[in-house]
Amino acid sequence: MHELSIACNLVEIVEEAARAAGAVRVTRVRLRLGDLAGVMEDALRFSFPVAAQGTLAEGAELAIERVPVRVFCTQCNADRTLTPPFVYRCPECGASRLQLLQGRELQVESIEIEENHNETAHP
């Protein structure tokens, strides 16, 4: 299951950024996940807390935004959305001269952190 190693990569990025910002804890991780990314959302949700154990991201919420597969059809001269099983063909005209616009994303958008000085300011 490669979602665990993806989760580890994710936690590594998150922790590095959080540490650099002086965070004591990460409360939320926002991730964009394309439908063609080759990552199973359920498996990733399962793996994330495992990977986050003992890091600043332990206990953080993983918010996943799915990114549908969008293509530009050169025949129709228009953007189209592909649905599973993502047959590489324009759903309107059937042409396969398409440009992939989105759908392979696997990207950390942002994280929410708690900072040290905030804690001391509100004892």
Add this chain to the structure above:
Amino acid sequence: MKPRILELRKAVLDKNDEIARTLRARFEAAGVFVVNLVSSPGAGKTALLEETMRRMVERHWRVAAIVGDLATENDARRLARSGAPVRQIETGGLCHLEAELVARRLEGWALEELDFLFIENVGNLVCPSDYDLGEALRVVLFSTTEGEDKPNKYPPMFYSADVVVLTKMDLAAATDFDYAGAVANVRTVAPHAVLLETSARTGEGLDRWIEFLVARHWEAATATSAAPAR
């Protein structure tokens, strides 16, 4: 306490992609053509590779292989019978190869002395799709014994392929393989991919496959010498 939001906008596999980019530049500079082979377990990757390397060695191509194995050393041993140098990566349960593992295993290898380097990925059609290894060509194998709907079950893997090789063509008749259906499925999921057919047992399609690799190697070599900076 109000949490602070940090915008990152960073690809999760950024680190792998960066190592892969470095590897690709290294491979191009050394003039070695790198092929990443991916398939389900049992699709005949090792058999195809063994026969491919044996024939290429006979024709004086300088070939080598890196094999990602889950547990046994058998694949690496089988490939070594071709006479080509073979190195093994023990993945320790990992379901795919990563660029860093490949980079580490390349240490001490004179890449300039190679024409082709084959990377036999771990048998899996899901996980390797996200991991760029710096290869020039990504080849997805599927065998006639696996059924013609394989591409539809694994769209991201097939979509990322440059080449799809149908293996075990000698078993197509015996297994009632729907050849036309399989070709149609590859065409719809990966219309950009070159489709080749082979049988490592009878030798069918192997010369065509090797000619194809050689042609792509030449293409890459001439493109690199024409435009060294990318």
